[in-house]
Structures are given as C-alpha cells and as structure tokens.
Amino acid sequence: MQAEISALEENNTWIFTTLPEGKKPIGCKWVFRIKHQADGSIERYKARLVAKALVACNNWYLHQLDVNHAFLHGDLHEEVYMLPSPGFAPSASNQVCKLQKSLYGLKQASRQWFSKLTTALLTLGYIQSSADYSLFVKRQQDTFTVLLVYVDDIILTGNSLSEITKVKAYLDQQFRIKDLGELKYFLGLEVALTTAEIHLSQRKYALEILQDSEFMDCTPAKTPLASKSKLTSDSGALLHDVTSYRQLVGRLIYLTLARPDLAFVVQQLSQFMDKPIDQHLQAAHRILRYLKACPSNGLFYRSSSPLDLRAFSDSDWAGCLESRCFITEFCIFLGNSLISWKSKKQPTVSRSSSEAEYRALASTIANNPTFHERTKHIEIDCHIVREKVTTGIVHLMPCKSSDQLADLFTKSLAAQPFCDIVSKLETLNIHSPV
Incomplete structure (x- = not known):
C-alpha cells in the first residue's frame, strides 16, 4: 500500500484541495491481489487504489515486460474529485483529491493509458497494425521487432537483441517498466522456450478448471465428444443452475486459445447458453474427462519449420x-x-x-x-x-478424406482418427514421459 501511494505521489496523480461548491467527490477503495507463477508459487503481492467509478521459425528473442502502475500514466482531461484514500488521509479533514492523472477504476483510464503508450511507440518509429491495434511493428534495414500489448503486459520479440534492449530502456524511461526476461507465462499461457522450439500450453488453467469442477479424480476420456454425437435443444431436461454451465463453457472457450482439439465441441456447447439442458452439461463433463487425460497438450512450433x-x-x-x-x-x-x-x-x-x-x-x-x-x-x-x-x-x-485436417473442426470423430489429426496439428504434451 505504501509503495502504491508513493507511486501515485511521484506521478502527481492528485493534489489536495477544498471541494468546490456544486461538485461531488467519488469514493475510492483498496483492492488486494496475489499474483502467481505458472507453477502456483507466489510471484508478488499487489495493492491497488481504485476509484469507485462506472516466434519460433526465425529463432527470435522473446521477452516480456510489465508496466508499473500503467493506468497512472494516462493524462486526465476531465475535472474529477475523489475522497482521500483510506489510511492515507491529509492533515486537513475538509480536503479532497483533485485528480490530475488517470487512476484505476476510472472508465477512461485504460483508454488514456493506451493512447499515451501508442504515442510513445509511434515516436520511436513503430507502426500500429491496422488489423490489430494492440500490435506494433518496426522494420529497419535487417532488423525486425514486434511488440504486442495487453493492458499493462507487453510481449517483445524480434531478431535483434540490441533493438529489444533499446525499446526496454525507452519504455522504462517513459513509464517505468519491470523487465520479466524471457517470456514464460502470459495471460494463462505457459511458454516453454528452447533454441529449437516453442511450446504453448494452458496446463495450469486446465487443472484449475478440473479442480473447481471437482473432476480431478474422474475417469479420462479419449475424445472430447462422443463419435457422431449431435447436440440439440429439445432432447433433455432444462438445467436448474444455468450459471454454472455458462461459467464452465466460458472458461472452456478461453482454453481453446492453445487447444484446437476443443474448438468444435466448445463451439457446439456455446450455442446453447440461453437454455442449456442436461445433455449439454453431460457433453461439457466429457470435455473435462478428456482434459484429465491430457491437461498439458499445447501448440508446438519448431525452428526448422x-x-x-x-x-x-x-x-x-x-x-x-x-x-x-x-x-x-x-x-x-x-x-x-x-x-x-x-x-x-x-x-x-x-x-x-x-x-x-x-x-x-x-x-x-x-x-x-x-x-x-x-x-x-x-x-x-x-x-x-x-x-x-x-x-x-x-x-x-486435392485432399483425401484421411488427410483433411479440418475435419477436426466440423464433426465429432472416433478415437483413432481424432488422435491422428491432433498429432498432425503439431500439438504436444511436454510433460509426457514419452
């Protein structure tokens, strides 16, 4: 909490003043969170003061950055007053905080932060992608650098370590960053790097789903959906607890980030979110049984490709x-x-x-x-x-039926053809002893 307050003061986020007549201050609160590593160990404890308001083929370097107090760097153009933070009130009891910079919880905070980061990267010679605004690229002679942003987390890759170092120094000067070194864990994606390959998986996330659903001790299944299964909306009884079904399918949708083998069945289940029946829940439970058999499967990228x-x-x-x-x-x-x-x-x-x-x-x-x-x-x-x-x-x-890899995404398959196609998708379980 003290580190957060120090950062706010250093950034000139607010000044103490008397509340003008006709103005109403918003409240604030402390939010605490524990950030974990992929193996479940504690990385760090985080405290936030929140305003209450509505790359394998080219063997490139792959690094990860975290911007310290990202939202605090955004410039605030509106006139906003806030009550003093709990535990750090000013000496004068009748004073409030007049915000000069963005603060967590303000609806415009993320927009202002991203705008300032974009301006900084464009100044450095990066080009913002028109297909994905969070992607920035820079090509200069024989060097190529790519920067991907998700809120305050940044992935940085390219073929020049000196350019990557230069970008890190520039961003640290502008915003104060935390250099996390080689990319290992990003938004639930576990990244295993060697000089020859990259492996992406969501093992920790899959195990959390199994744990929360109480399926850690279930009998494993060979496929995520029974062969030739067809899901409909009128072949069973309506579920009494639709919220748990929707939450489970929502988590499975995110799991498809690195699990193409789940794409078809999750797409099928997501069509029945409004009125799920017991048949749909049974199909979702089969996915969990399949996950139990292979929680570590993920995408595999070789440098020799x-x-x-x-x-x-x-x-x-x-x-x-x-x-x-x-x-x-x-x-x-x-x-x-x-x-x-x-x-x-x-x-x-x-x-x-x-x-x-x-x-x-x-x-x-x-x-x-x-x-x-x-x-x-x-x-x-x-x-x-x-x-x-x-x-x-x-x-x-021409493509023979036995070689049509897209079959995995159109229909439920028997165990053997399913496993054959999954193996051709370059998916791999790096935790398997074989």
Whole structure:
C-alpha cells in the first residue's frame, strides 16, 4: 500500500484541495491481489487504489515486460474529485483529491493509458497494425521487432537483441517498466522456450478448471465428444443452475486459445447458453474427462519449420439439425506450425454442399472475412475464390478424406482418427514421459 501511494505521489496523480461548491467527490477503495507463477508459487503481492467509478521459425528473442502502475500514466482531461484514500488521509479533514492523472477504476483510464503508450511507440518509429491495434511493428534495414500489448503486459520479440534492449530502456524511461526476461507465462499461457522450439500450453488453467469442477479424480476420456454425437435443444431436461454451465463453457472457450482439439465441441456447447439442458452439461463433463487425460497438450512450433503457408478448409453441409445451417471451418499452417483455426456455424442456409464448400473457402482466404460471413450471395464467394486462384495467390490442391485436417473442426470423430489429426496439428504434451 505504501509503495502504491508513493507511486501515485511521484506521478502527481492528485493534489489536495477544498471541494468546490456544486461538485461531488467519488469514493475510492483498496483492492488486494496475489499474483502467481505458472507453477502456483507466489510471484508478488499487489495493492491497488481504485476509484469507485462506472516466434519460433526465425529463432527470435522473446521477452516480456510489465508496466508499473500503467493506468497512472494516462493524462486526465476531465475535472474529477475523489475522497482521500483510506489510511492515507491529509492533515486537513475538509480536503479532497483533485485528480490530475488517470487512476484505476476510472472508465477512461485504460483508454488514456493506451493512447499515451501508442504515442510513445509511434515516436520511436513503430507502426500500429491496422488489423490489430494492440500490435506494433518496426522494420529497419535487417532488423525486425514486434511488440504486442495487453493492458499493462507487453510481449517483445524480434531478431535483434540490441533493438529489444533499446525499446526496454525507452519504455522504462517513459513509464517505468519491470523487465520479466524471457517470456514464460502470459495471460494463462505457459511458454516453454528452447533454441529449437516453442511450446504453448494452458496446463495450469486446465487443472484449475478440473479442480473447481471437482473432476480431478474422474475417469479420462479419449475424445472430447462422443463419435457422431449431435447436440440439440429439445432432447433433455432444462438445467436448474444455468450459471454454472455458462461459467464452465466460458472458461472452456478461453482454453481453446492453445487447444484446437476443443474448438468444435466448445463451439457446439456455446450455442446453447440461453437454455442449456442436461445433455449439454453431460457433453461439457466429457470435455473435462478428456482434459484429465491430457491437461498439458499445447501448440508446438519448431525452428526448422519452413515458411510456406498452407490452409485446410471444409464444411459440414446442413450440419445443424435444428437450423440446417452448415458449419465452416479452417486451419492455417505456417510450414508445419498451426497459427490459426476456426469452427463456426454460419447464419445462412446453403442449398448445396458445393455452395457450402465455396463459402468455407471464401471465409478462409477473404481479405474482409467479416463482410463475407454476412453475405447471402454465393456468387461473391465464388468470385473471390476464382480471383485468388487466377492470380496465383491461392493454389487449390486435392485432399483425401484421411488427410483433411479440418475435419477436426466440423464433426465429432472416433478415437483413432481424432488422435491422428491432433498429432498432425503439431500439438504436444511436454510433460509426457514419452
């Protein structure tokens, strides 16, 4: 608490003043949190004063930064008064805090902080990505650096250690950062680095789900969904406790960040969030049994992988028994490394399997996927595919059913074909003794 107050005072976050007539001060409170490492050990204790208001293929360096008191660096343009913090009140009892900088809890705090960070990075020569505003890149002669921001956590990677060191020094001068060294644990993702490969997993997060759901001692399952299973909304009794179901599915959705093997079944379960039935809960419990068998599975990126781009696209025509909409899916590889995948039920009905295939392929290669997901005209999808093929950007290759990796994202499979496809996705359990 004392360190937090010292940081606020050093940053000139407020000045003590008498409350002007007609103004009403907002309250504040202390929020305490314990931050853990991936292995469950305590990294540090955190205290926050809160205002009460509404890279493997190129063998690059991969580092992580944490900005100290990030929201406090944002400039505040509004006139805001706050009651003194509990335990650190001024000597004069009739005084309040007039905020000069942003503070945790203010609705504009995150926006002001990100705006200031963006300005600093642009000054340093970085370019903000138009596809993802939290991504910044800098290319200079033979050096290439990438910076990814999530609130006050930053991932920094590139092929030049001197440039990375320079960026760290600049950010520390501007905002005071904590250099966490090589990337190890980020937003629930566990990162294992060597000079030859990178492994991403959510082992700790998966085990927490099993622990909270009381499934640590369950019987493991070989697949996350029984073969040829079809979930509907009218084949069981409504759940009395829908909140626990929604919470579980929500956590499973986040688990798919590094678990493509769960994408299809989680997509299926998320369609019944409004009125789940006991059949859906049983399917969610089977996912937990599958997690028990392989909580450490994750994505594996090798430095020896080539840099060619390959994509698998497929559709399950009229796959939804209730709406007869089709399910489109794709998975994209950079060399042997899986970098993107998707499984989604489309909002419109296709009149033929060919139409469904064209739309699935268009959603894989389209420059503006949001627009093409909404279109109802197959002619546009056909035009996109043909245009890319004609110009040589895309080469369509025949694919046997046994080699169609996108099948994992369209239907429930038997144990053997499921395991075969998962192994081809370059997923790996680094905690396995084999």
